[in-house]
Amino acid sequence: MTAARLRELHVAGSPLLLPNAWDADSARLVEAAGFPVVATSSFAIAKVLGYDDGEAAPADEMFAAAARIARAVSVPVTVDVEAGYGFDAGELATRLAEAGAVGCNYEDTDHGNGGLRPLDVQVKRIEELRQAAGDALVINARVDVFLGAADERAVLDDAIARAMAYLGAGADCVYPILVKSPEVLGEFVRVVAPGAVNAAALPGGPDLSALTTLGVARISLGTGLWKSVRADIEAKLADMAAGKLPY
Numbered sequence: 001m002t003a004a005r006l007r008e009l010h011v012a013g014s015p016l017l018l019p020n021a022w023d024a025d026s027a028r029l030v031e032a033a034g035f036p037v038v039a040t041s042s043f044a045i046a047k048v049l050g051y052d053d054g055e056a057a058p059a060d061e062m063f064a065a066a067a068r069i070a071r072a073v074s075v076p077v078t079v080d081v082e083a084g085y086g087f088d089a090g091e092l093a094t095r096l097a098e099a100g101a102v103g104c105n106y107e108d109t110d111h112g113n114g115g116l117r118p119l120d121v122q123v124k125r126i127e128e129l130r131q132a133a134g135d136a137l138v139i140n141a142r143v144d145v146f147l148g149a150a151d152e153r154a155v156l157d158d159a160i161a162r163a164m165a166y167l168g169a170g171a172d173c174v175y176p177i178l179v180k181s182p183e184v185l186g187e188f189v190r191v192v193a194p195g196a197v198n199a200a201a202l203p204g205g206p207d208l209s210a211l212t213t214l215g216v217a218r219i220s221l222g223t224g225l226w227k228s229v230r231a232d233i234e235a236k237l238a239d240m241a242a243g244k245l246p247y
Contacts, residue, residue, distance in 0.1 A: 003102040006037055006076040006138045010173055010196040010217040012189075017208070018220045020080075022048050023065065024072035026225075031073045038073050040066055042080035042105075044226035055111040059085035063099050070100030078103030078138060083111055089128035096137060103138035105175065108162065109147070116144055119162055123169045130170030140198055140218070141171035152184045160191050167195040173218055174198065180205035182214060189215045 009016040016037060021027040022044035030038050043053040045065045051057035062085070070077040079101040084092050096104055106129065108122040109115075117125070126141055133139075143162045145155045163174040175198035179185045185206065189197045196217035201208060201224065211219050236246030 002076070003136050003138045006078060006103050007172055009036060010138075012193070012196065012215045012217045013212060015199075015212055015216050016218045018078075018218065019225045020044065020221050020223070021069060022226050024068045027069040027073050027077075031075050035075070037076050037078060037103075038069060039078045039103075039105075039220060040069060040080050041223050041226060042082050043223045045080075047226075053082075054109075055082050055085055059087070059095075063095050066096075066101060067099040076102045078105070078140065080105040083107050083109055083117075084125070084129075086112075089125065089132040093129060093132035093137060096133070102136065103140065105140045105142055106171075107142035107144055107177075108166075109142075109144045119165055122162070123165050126166055126169040126171055138173070139171045140173045140175050141166035141169075142175040142177055144177060146176055146178045152179060152181045156184055156188065160188060163188070163192050163195065163197075167192070172196060175200075175218075175220070177222075178202065182206045182210060185211075185216075186214045 018037060018039040019030055019035065020039045020041035021030050022041055027038045045062060046053050046057040049057050049061050066079045077100060079096060079099065081104045084106065108117050110117045126139060129139060143159050145159045146152055149155045159176050166174055173196040174192060176188055177200055180202055185199060198218040198220060199211050199216040200220050200222050206214065208219060239246050
């Protein structure tokens with residue numbers, strides 16, 4: 001499936017819902033449930049592979065997992081490549097294409113040095129990735145200023161500036177991850193429009209209906225589905241340890 005199909009599913013007010021997968025089997029379940037796109041969760045995949053999130057997992061293992069997911073389904077696949085694993089734009093575009101991905105999450109966190117990359121540096125990285133991939137890749141540029149922010153409104157201007165610059169550099173969508181305030185997210189969406197905005201469905205944040213009303217074009221569950229499944233397994237294992245069958 002092409003990037004064009006994934007791109008056209010980003011519609012403000014009628015958002016693309018992504019229950020992120022972590023292996024081929026969960027990806028097949030997402031497709032079988034009728035979802036038109038499979039997205040990966042780097043956090044969940046890293047944990048399944050035995051590593052922590054934040055580019056602690058070897059890139060080869062992460063791309064191998066992405067390739068297994070893409071082979072397992074017939075719908076477009078967008079891959080969370082974190083901050084790119086240190087690859088230059090050409091290599092990253094090649095790795096994604098070889099894995100069968102037509103989209104990616106690309107974040108502005110600097111995992112090597114900590115903190116966020118300077119705006120001009122991340123803009124150049126997005127420009128280079130767009131040039132290397134052409135129209136064959138839907139770039140979802142993650143805006144990480146809200147991570148750990150005690151006051152979401154205090155960092156809103158920075159988030160908007162980054163989002164506008166990333167869209168100008170060739171990103172198809174911007175992702176202000178971990179915003180919980182509907183007022184802050186709503187203002188972000190209004191200012192960034194007509195650029196497409198991805199929001200996370202978070203406990204304590206706006207629900208799916210509210211996110212739709214706010215005008216986002218894409219909603220990600222991130223680690224939500226994996227955490228729910230994992231909690232269920234934990235509960236069943238506790239039952240077994242107590243001498244009860246888990247079914």
